[in-house]
Amino acid sequence: MMIRIIILCLALMLPISGRADVPRVILGPEQSTETIRIVGDADIPQFTPVLEAFAERNPGLRIEYESPTTADIFANAIVDCTTGAPGPHAILSSSVHKLVDLVNRNCAQRYRSAITQRLPDSLRWRDEVWGFSREPVVFAYNTEYFSESTVPNTRLELLEKLDGPAALTAKDIVTHNMPIVELSYLLVMLDLNQTSTLASLIEAFGAGSATLLGSTAAMLDGVAEGRFKLAYNALGSYAAARAAQDPRIGILEPKDFTTVLSRSVIVPKSAPSRALGTRFVDFLLSDDGQRVLTEQSFRNRPIAFDQDDNEVVATADRLVALSPALILANDAQKRAHLLALWNAAFRHRNTYPDM
Secondary structure: OOOOEEEOOOOOOOOOOOOOOOOEEEEOOOOOOEEEEEEEOOOHHHHHHHHHHHHHHOOOEEEEEEOOOHHHHHHHHHHHHHHOOOOOOEEEEOOHHHHHHHHHOOOEOOOOOOOHHHOOHHHEEOOOEEEOOEEEEEEEEEOOOOOOOOOOOOHHHHHHHHHOOOOOOHHHEEEEOHHHOHHHHHHHHHHHHHOOHHHHHHHHHHHOOOEEEOOHHHHHHHHHHOOOOEEEEEEHHHHHHHHOOOOOEEEEOOOOOEEEEOOEEEOEOOOOOHHHHHHHHHHHHOHHHHHHHHHHHOOOEOOOOOOOHHHHOOOOEEEOOOOHHHHHHHOHHHHHHHHHHHHHHOOOOEEOOOO
C-alpha cells in the first residue's frame, strides 16, 4: 500500500534533517529496501504530483522529499561535500546560480544519458546540472482592480503609474524580500542588467513602502485577497497554477522583457547512490515527467528538446542559461553592492511574515 505522509510545520516525528519544522512528503512502501532522498525548494503542493508520478513508475521505491529553506539547502550541501557526509540523492532549486556554484565547487556528479542529451545547451552544463522546466517571471495582479487592458505591460509603465496621479501606489505592490530570498538576488541582478528602469523602480517601491514577503505563494495570497494589487517578480509557474483555480489572480509576462528561469537539478557528489539520483533526473526530463510538470505540477512552459533556443523563444524572453555567468550572482562584492542598493531604498521597509 502506498504510504503518503505530509508534515508541513508541526511534525509528528523528526524529519530527515532532524529539524521538526521542515516540510516534507514521504511516498512508497514503508518497508522498502531502497529509499531515495530528494531535497529542494519546490513547494510541496506543487511538487507532489511529480513525486507521485515517479512513485507510480517505481512501486518498490520509498521516496522522501524535504523542502527546507534555500539557504539551508545549499549550506548543508557544501558541508556534505566538504566533509564527505552522505547527502541527498538529488538537489533541485529555482536558485540556479547556487546549483551552478555547487558544480563549480566540484560538489556534483557527472552524468550523461540519451534523455539528458536531448536538452538544449542552455539547460545543461558540464553534464552535472540540468534544467527541467521553463518558468517565466511575471506580474501577478488582482483582476478586480486591473483588467488585461489596464495592467502595466512593462516596468516603465509600472513606474509611470506609481509616479502618476492614478490610485496605484507602492503600498499596493508586493515583491520578494531580497535579503532573505535567495532567488530574489538573481532576479534583481538580471533585471538590473536588462534595464536602467529597475533602479528607479526599486527606489519607488522603497519610498512608497511596498510590501516584502518571503515567497511567491505568500505574494499570491495577498493579491488574491485584495491586500495587494500587483506582485512584482512572481514565479509564473506558481502564479499559473493559482490563477487556474482562482479567477482573482491574473498574470502578465512583461512586454519589455520576461526573465525565463529553468528550475534545475543536480546529483550531489555526496549522494549515497548515483544510480538513484540519476534515475530521478531522467524521470524529470522524460516525456512522462515533463507532462506532469506542465499539466499538473508547475504548469510551466514545455521544454523544446533537440532545438536551438533561438528557434523557439519569443523576442521578449530572456532565458537564464546554465553557464559560468551565473557564478557572478554569488560574488560577495556584487551581492554587497546589490544589498546596499536595496537597503537604501527600503529604509522604512514594510515586511510581514508569510501567512
